[in-house]
Amino acid sequence: MSRLLEVEDLTVDIPLGEGVLHPVRGISFGVDQGETLCIVGESGCGKSLTSLAVMGLLPSRAIRTARRLTLGDTDLLTASPRLMADIRGNRMAMIFQEPMTSLNPAYTIGNQLEEALLQHRPVPRQAARERAVYLLEKVGITAAASRLGQYPHQLSGGLRQRVMIAMALMCGPELIIADEPTTALDVTIQAQILHLLADLQKEFRMGMILITHDLGIVARVAHRVSVMYAGQFVEQGSVREIFRNPLHPYTRGLLDCIPVPGKTPRGSHLGSIPGMVPSLVGDLHGCSFRARCGFARASCEADIALRPLGVERAYRCILSPEESARAAVAEAAS
Template identity: 75%
Template sequence: MAALLEVENLRVDIPLGAGDLHAVRGISFHVDRGETLCIVGESGCGKSLTSLSLMGLLPPKAVRQADKLFFDGIDLTQASQGKMSDIRGNRMAMIFQEPMTSLNPAYTIGNQLEEALLRHQKVSGKEARERAIHLLEKVGITGAASRLGQYPHQLSGGLRQRVMIAMALMCGPELILADEPTTALDVTIQAQILHLMIELQKEFGMGMILITHDLGIVARVADRVAVMYAGQIVESGTVNEVFDNPMHPYTQGLLRCIPVPGKTRRGEPLGSIPGIVPSLIGKIEGCAFANRCRYTFQDCLTTDVPLAETSPGRGYRCLLSDQQCLENAKEVA
């Protein structure tokens, strides 16, 4: 059976005064029904623009191109505005980092939840209300019926995020795109919300793309992982493949930055990868990670690095040999 979402050679360009900013530089991936793909990478790597481009919600100047962009067999590159807004919210829903960007302060929670369903599906007001209450209960909100009359500002950040998850689920979407959905919350609430999302995702059999810069989260929830750097996928594989044998020096660097229970001492500063993501304006010569990589040699600065696929879905973008990468991976463990 074809994948729920198929993406081939997706590009997003933003024309700026200084030249074109190539925010997403030819990425390919797929999401199956019921599975979680985590897209991970530092800030500025093109993760958000990737998800916005799938939803057809890019900023006005941005240009999206793709060799293939199929959702359940529908070619999204050919879909009209009307068709897109039909799919959006109804079959594909997005959860943002900051709930206030998608909750309207002027309307009650009940109003917004019900509207999400009434806009897309032929149901009565009563049915919409019942579903809203059901989902608020599902996301762990007590006294759900009495919450319907409240406004977003009357809720805590954690509750607002739960409401947004409920809103995304109103129409029973097949694919959820969650862009750093817990980053704005404090750590204990983060864990609760993530746990909830994974439970709901399994219960409803949805595909999910979870975007995060936190590899600790990835380890807990991902089926497969795509590591993004400077607008490209530099490594992909199942969560075990990537964590057991991180091949790309960037993935290895990210893994060195996460605390290891029992190994990292309390208060010990975490590692970070020295240097910064290169400018995405214009063409990047050679490997985008070369200026930060501990293994860089001359060819890295001049040679475009192809994605080497070692098996279907498993690949990485580095000029070092498999053998060398495996050796380097041992240093991370």
């Protein structure tokens, strides 16, 4: 599989009145063609700013730096605003949590879908219309042609999100970034939309970054996983490794928050990780999870490097893999 997106040492800094916020602190990852990378972490860990940094959509006062940020052969760090505008929606597209932030209430669904293609391709409107109908059907919308004249407010939340997915696919992008795309929807619809996204990703062989705070979702759709905490990746690996042998206490904390089929009794209380994500303003030192970690010791106050363990597997903790395994057993027994 060929590498589609390459991100090396990406940081985002946002100057604020009280100091500089460091929401993304030197993260590296890649996405292959036809692969789904899930970035998972609690709210406030820098996931959305990571995706906005890749898309070139950060707030204007934010400062982005990276050693490398490439989409195929295109260097996104040196791309002009004009080139970035052409790449967005065309070669890479984003699906946001709340479709109403991306759909314009004043225009029909048909008009917005067609424009998504016409902005980037010199095709007749009729061809854009046909593609809109084709994609609305693909995302499971019945009587697609008759929906073209409808306005966003005439659709349910689930249907709007399907329209957003169709819109993201209009130009046949190489990369899709879906930022918590189902969080605003009820549980049944969430599952439908996720399966739909996973099917489309396979069918169109797109690279996908799926951002979520829910490891249950990750288990169903990810190939690889990056666990993000306080602006850093604390663990990376294949979905199988992350679930079978989580090495970072934070990853295990997230895993404890999802029900295990056949093990977790219906209605039982699931764990949540005590404590909060620390402030990301000012100078940050040491393991950022230490205030919440049952294994913290003095040496955790020094900066902890990401510890590589073979191909695309790494974690950021002073505990060795053996100590981590023992820690996991101790946690399970407590």
